[in-house]
Amino acid sequence: MRIVRSVGEVRAALAPLRGGTVGLVPTMGAYHDGHLSLFRAARAECDTVVASLFVNPTQFLASEDFGAYPRDEAADATLAAESGVDLLYAPTVDEVYPAGFQTHVEVAGLAELLEGAHRPGHFRGVATVCLKLFNTIHPDRAYFGQKDAQQVAVVQRLVRDLDVGVEVVVVPTVRDATGLALSSRNAYLSPEEREVAAALGRALTAGASAWRAHPGDAAAASATARAVLAAEPRLTVDYAEVARFDSITVLAGAIRVGRTRLIDNVVLDEGDPPA
Numbered sequence: 572m573r574i575v576r577s578v579g580e581v582r583a584a585l586a587p588l589r590g591g592t593v594g595l596v597p598t599m600g601a602y603h604d605g606h607l608s609l610f611r612a613a614r615a616e617c618d619t620v621v622a623s624l625f626v627n628p629t630q631f632l633a634s635e636d637f638g639a640y641p642r643d644e645a646a647d648a649t650l651a652a653e654s655g656v657d658l659l660y661a662p663t664v665d666e667v668y669p670a671g672f673q674t675h676v677e678v679a680g681l682a683e684l685l686e687g688a689h690r691p692g693h694f695r696g697v698a699t700v701c702l703k704l705f706n707t708i709h710p711d712r713a714y715f716g717q718k719d720a721q722q723v724a725v726v727q728r729l730v731r732d733l734d735v736g737v738e739v740v741v742v743p744t745v746r747d748a749t750g751l752a753l754s755s756r757n758a759y760l761s762p763e764e765r766e767v768a769a770a771l772g773r774a775l776t777a778g779a780s781a782w783r784a785h786p787g788d789a790a791a792a793s794a795t796a797r798a799v800l801a802a803e804p805r806l807t808v809d810y811a812e813v814a815r816f817d818s819i820t821v822l823a824g825a826i827r828v829g830r831t832r833l834i835d836n837v838v839l840d841e842g843d844p845p846a
């Protein structure tokens with residue numbers, strides 16, 4: 572696996588490989604099995620696998636954890652290589668946002684709900700960096716985790732609206748044995764906080780059962796999830812809501828445990844809504 576740091580280097584590395592398909596896995600690092608499942612999916616379907624490793628400052632609010640975000644490039648490079656990544660694009664902030672940078676991508680409606688409402692500007696940063704990565708790498712396919720369902724919806728909308736010509740592939744959420752979705756931010760949790768955080772996975776599972784018992788009843792599903800969360804006083808709830816993103820309906824939740832903010836979702840329905 573090669574590590575490259577500039578737009579010029581990544582393009583030069585890919586130039587001789589354009590005869591085959593290129594898969595891109597955008598990441599912020601601190602790899603866990605969720606990331607590795609994206610790498611493996613890309614490896615299985617593409618001739619060349621590129622992972623980007625970039626903690627993107629523009630998707631963090633000033634009050635958030637950009638400075639503290641876990642970074643370990645050497646460990647990540649080992650895991651990426653073992654998972655079949657061919658090229659790791661790890662640019663500096665200056666490479667992605669050179670002096671004078673002033674162009675941003677706004678996915679208007681989607682970015683106002685749920686995560687967008689709680690993290691104003693977050694999806695503008697996500698959409699902008701994803702479009703830059705697509706323009707740098709020109710992948711045939713880009714792999715994203717269902718764990719960040721709204722991010723998937725934002726990227727799909729951006730790809731459609733701006734004719735990007737990338738196939739967005741969505742990979743299921745990887746969880747630990749307690750149902751806690753794997754996340755780089757789980758590294759912030761103490762053992763006790765990990766137990767508390769597992770309530771989010773339980774709440775979403777309970778909400779999904781309520782949805783299966785009363786299909787289409789968004790209020791019942793979200794109330795069931797909120798009741799499970801309310802039983803755990805050591806967390807606070809940002810939201811637990813049913814949301815429809817294009818052709819997918821999810822029950823999505825965001826909680827805070829101590830100083831750590833975690834998100835998760837379960838898919839309730841895929842395809843057209845009931846008539």
Ligand code: AMP
Nearest residue numbers: 598599600605715716718719744745753
């Ligand atoms: P991040 O490094 O957190 O920005 O995540 C990079 C990619 O990995 C995103 O597409 C995430 O949705 C995906 N991802 C993160 N956690 C998981 C997980 N537990 N299961 C599946 N995909 C994940």
